Each structure stands twice: as structure tokens, then as C-alpha cells.
Amino acid sequence: MRRETERWRGISALALLPFGVGVVLREPGILLLGIVGIGYAAYAANTTPPEVDVTIERDIDEPDPDPGEEVAVTLSITNDGPLLADLRIVDGVPPALETTEGSPRLATALRSGKTAHLSYTVEARRGRHEFEPVFLVARNASSSVERETTVAVDSTVTCVPTLSSPAKLPLRGKTDTRVGRLTTGSGGAGVEFFAVREYRPGDSLSRIDWRRLAKTGDLATVEFHEERAASVAMVLDGRREAYVGDGQDTSAMEYQVEAAGAVAQALLDAGDQVGLAGFGPRWTWVPPGLGRDQRARLRNELALAEAFSPVPPEERFLPGLSLRRIRKHLPASAQAVFLTPLSDDAVVRSIERTEAFGHPVTVISPDLTATDTPGRRLATMERRLRIRQLRERGIRVVDWDVARPVAVAVAEAARRWPS
């Protein structure tokens, strides 16, 4: 795109000033000063924008870094066209990555056939980060006109953190039909004594109460607490409102991902089925599953799914629609673990509705509130009220102070819950 900068506007007037004065005074010296202005005016009058014909390459030293690792990026710009007297280059650094050393911008003059290099370092963060096109502005020598272009150079940095260490979250009483670790309120095969009932044909011989038969002659069957596995969906709050920060460049989403990984690890270890859903405009769904493959899949999705991106969504969001979608996918017997900073009332309503539809909900809420300004103190109070409201409805809430490990917060909260 060609654009005149109009920076020299008024230079003709400045050139005319000595000219006029010189003519009036008939003073050749002053007239000569006018030449200065005319020279510059002629310089500025050339408004042919430079031809931009460049080849750009981007070199990334580590495309699959660990979180926090420094990644060196080098941009090489080769001028295949004529001289560029004033070339400004801004690399399209992915929005979630922070530059830690150097600058992704460069201003230079580039002769034909020469190559300029631009090096900087970014800090890797969770997610798949695609570089945006390189933005170029070329100006002519006098800067009177400029041409803007973008050059797409595809590069990606993919950072998949390992799942955080397990945090054992006690589940609520609803299970599916597979054997597992959750003690249920119904009798059957198991370990812990539940009740004695009258014998029915077909009962296993190993469960007949022989002592009672010897004493009274009646056949009776011992029942144990049935131990079943649970199906759990981790639901992460990916709405714009949930991207509240902790004041140190880490948004609630990072804490949600950390907690989801920790809880999922422990659940998978215990033999429960774990799935993943995004509550927000960007949809992600991993059906509950078991085993090593599921663990790898959860790790991957937690790191890379767009719904859990470190960058807040731009799209419009309809909570009802997202909730309906989650409900449609959740198996009937599944529980939900909601991860949310509880930054507004809408998420509270959604949690209550999920519970009302028969999916027991446990909430893990990273606490990112601060108390340094009246507005923030108000937000802190509001969040506390939301937690109380949820607890009054019988929903378990882990209020996680993010300065401490999530496993500790979960264990402390679990002590207050009935087993």
C-alpha cells in the first residue's frame, strides 16, 4: 500500500520565505538562502515509492521448546530489488510469546542483493504459536512516501509441558458401572461390609453368611460396598472473562491447565475415566477415557487446544450454547470438575445448571484476586460470595491460593468434605 507521509508539508513555504524577503530587499545573499529550501522541496517532491522485492527467511533454533526455555529467532531479509534507503521491519511475533532479549523490529538501509539480519529471543510458553506475517514499511530517501507490505513466513513454536504432579481429588458419589476405587452407596461385591440380606438363588457361595446358617439355619448373603470407577470431565473456563491475570503475566488459564493436569493425573492413576471440555467460544472435547494413550492425549490437548490458548478469545460467546454442547457430550453418569477463577456470575449459573442436570460438580478455582485497590477488594468479596453460593447448593469448591501447589489446596479442601 502506498502512502504519502506529508512530513515535508510547508517546506515550500519555508523556501519562499527567504525568496520573498530577498526580492523585496533586493538582497542576493538572502535570495541564495532560498535555494536551500528549494533544494529540500525538490528532494521531497519525488514521491515515487520504493519497489519492495525482498526474500525473508525465519530461523528458529528450537521449534519444540520446554516451557520457560529461551528460543532464539533470526530473521534474514535479502533485498532482491533496488536500494531501499529506509526499510522498517517488524516481525510477527506470536501474541502469547514475550520477547526477552533483543527486539523483533529493525530499521535499516538495504542495498540491492544485501541481507540484513534481525535476531531476538522469546520465552517459550504453553501452546502452539504460529508466527504472523512480517510487516514491512519502505520509504524513499526523503521519507516523503512509503509503501507498506506484509510477507508471510510460516514458522511455528510448539510447547507441550508435562502434566503437573498428581493432585488427588475425592470424587462425589456418582459412578458408572465399571469396577473402580469409588465406594458407592449400593451393596454388591467389594471389600468393606455393607449389609446382610436374605439369600436369593444365584448369589455367590463365597458371600453366603455361613456362621448365620450354622446358628439359625437361615441362608443369608453378605453384601459389601460396591467399588466403582467414575467418569469425569474436566471443564476449563475459556471465556474472555476467565483470562484474569495474577499481575505477573500469568493468566488464570495457565493455572486452570495446571490444576486440570494434576487432577487428571491422579484420577487416571486411580483407574477413573477422564475427559476434557472447554467452556467458552472455542470448543474442545476429549471423551472420558483410560490409560496411557488418554494421558498423552490429555497432555497434548491441555497444551495445544485452541480452547485453552494463552490468548483470550475474540469471538462472541453464548453460555447457553456451550453448556448444551457440553451436556450433550457428557456421559449420563459423568461428573464434572469445573476449573474457573469464578470471575463473574455467569459461570456460577452455568455450574449450577450442570449440577441440576444430574452431573455432580466439583469446582477448582484459582484465586487471582488482589486487595490493593478498592475495585480489586470488591472483586475479591464478590468471588467469595460466589464460592459461598456454590457451597450452599452442595457443590464442592476448592479455593486455590495459587502461591501454593494445587495438590495441597485440594487435600486441604477435601478434609472438610464428607467421605
Added chain:
Amino acid sequence: MTGIDTGPPRLGVIIALGLAGISVLLAGSGSEASLALAVLASGFVLGGLLAGRIPLLSAGTVFLVLAHLVRVGTGGGLELSILGTVLAVAAWDVGEHAHDLGEYVGRDARSGRSVLTHATLSVLVGIVPVGLGYVAFVLAPGGRPVSALVLLLLAGLLLTVGLER
């Protein structure tokens, strides 16, 4: 993401200050009137460059050119004032360019080559035509006719205006 320091590159500011400084000294070396104007101009130029306010810098440049006009009008040497005027305009050009660079790429980006290229061209563009004009003016036979010079400049102006269209 931390914010970008959009201040002008230091090299650009230093060069502009240097050019303007020499121009102010040259203007001040003439009469009292031109000295007064030069002092006024230097205030504006300094403020404009250091605070990044281009309108101030432009106003300062106009005052500086006026100071040189007054200097020549009050009997100062022509050569130094021509040089001073070129330096004044070049200082504005370099200062404005640096300010603009700051807004595009920030103070932390490498921009030395761009600043130096621009500054060199800016000074050359002032010196070369004036040098030619001056040589013609000095060497012209027959008592340096002002009317010829007027016509020459008029032609130059018309040409410039024509080019701008």
C-alpha cells in the same frame, strides 16, 4: 507483553542536536538580533527533540532559518549562514525521522544504519544544490545580477511545484 519504548533512537536525537547546535552557534555569531532569534530557536529545538514534540521542533527550525536570514540581512557572512540554514533543515529532518522511527520500531530496535543513511542524505541534499548555486553566484560575470538570480530561483520553484503535482 511488556510495552515498547516508542522514544526516538538516541543516535538520531544526538545527530539532530549536533546539527542544530552548530546551526545555532553560526546564527548567534552574527548580530544581536540574530543571536536573540537563535537563542529562542534553540529553546524550541531542544524542547522538541528531547520531549519528542515535532511541532516544537518545526517552530524552532523556522526561527533558526529566520535567525540566519537576519544574520545575512544585518551584514553577517553569507557562506556560514548558508551552511547554518542547511544544518537547521537537516536537524529537523533527522529529528523528525528519528521520532518516526521510534514510533515504528521503538528505541530498543537496531536502527543506526537507517539513521546514519538518512542524516547523510539530508545534509548532502542541502549542501549540493546550494553549493552549485553559490558557485554560480560567485563566478557569474557582470556584477552578480540579482534579477538573474531571481529568475533562476523562480524557475527552480516552478519546477518544484510542478514536480509535486
